[in-house]
Amino acid sequence: MTRRPFLPLLGGATLLCALAAPALAQTDGLRALEAFLKNTQQGKTAFTQVVQSPPRAGETAGRRKTSSGTFEFQRPDRFRFVYTRPFEQTIVADGTxxxxxxADLNQVTARPQAEVLGQTPAALIAATPDLKGxxxxxxxxxxxxxxxxxxxxAWVQAQPRQRDGQLQQVRLGFRxxxxxxxDMLDSFGQRSTLTFEAMDTAPGFKPGHFDFKPPPGAEVVRP
Known part of the structure; x- marks a missing residue:
């Protein structure tokens, strides 16, 4: 995980976002999540991510890594997640x-969006319009x-119904x-925690904002 801070965020294959919902009681995270899904259609925010690995043999504490960047999204299935520190890395979902x-490797990996987002944290906030979904x-x-x-x-816990994936548990906190x-925990005991700044819910994205073109000379891998 040395150079891939986005992997825990995507549940081992693929993401998540930070968005705003109408003010609700602090004790009811499910209501806050439901209102967020229904009422927040687009947004932009900055984030900080801390990845804590379990201790290795002979270690008293696991390794801790911090990264930061920006996140943008537009429902139902488009988002852009840009890491700026410590390494430049980008995740874009264009609907397909x-x-x-x-950036350092000058490499692009492209996967069918429908195949990789269903059981990941991205599905919690970027792809599904309601709690029923x-x-x-x-x-x-x-x-x-x-x-x-x-x-x-106020926290919501999301436990994947399929237990054979890398993602073990997701928790979303509302204020x-x-x-x-x-907060995400994977099957290897690695914990990834993201905190988000205030969300701009009217960023005015232009058509094509979530399109992505591989940079000239970049290697494109399609697993």
């Missing part, structure tokens, strides 16, 4: 293809904060109706 671009692939429930946490968030945090 999911593109992963590594999410319930087909995730078991959803209100979740208590971590023991000793003082974040003041005053806005999605403020995303």
């Amino acid at each position: 293809t999911l593109w992963l671009y590594d 999410l319930d087909r692939v995730f078991t959803l429930s209100n979740s208590a904060p971590e023991p000793g946490a003082r974040d003041g968030l 005053q109706g806005q999605l403020a945090a995303l």
Whole structure:
């Protein structure tokens, strides 16, 4: 995972976003998630991501890596996730293809979008319009904060119904109706936590904003 901060975010294959929903009770994360899915059609925000790996043999603590960037989305199935630090990497979903671009490697990976997003965190906020759609692939429930946490968030837990994938658990945290945090745990014990800044819900994207063209000279891989 040294050069791929977006992999835990995509559940081992592919994403997620931070968007705003109308103000709701802090104790009811499910209501906040439902309102967000129904009422937020597009948005733009900045994020910070921390990936914590489990300790290796002989280590007392796991490795911790931090990255940051911006996220944009437009329902029902378009988004752009750009990492700017420490490495430049981009994820774009154009409605048909999911593109992963590594600037340092000058390599683009292209996969059919429908095949890679259904069971990932991306499906929680970018592809499904309501809780009924999410319930087909995730078991959803209100979740208590971590023991000793003082974040003041209302949490939703999403457990994948299929247990044979890399993604083990996803938790979404809301503050005053806005999605403020995303916490993911994979089957290897690696934890990825994203925190989001305030969301611009009227960015005025122009037609073609979520199109992606591989840079000249980039290697394009289609697994």
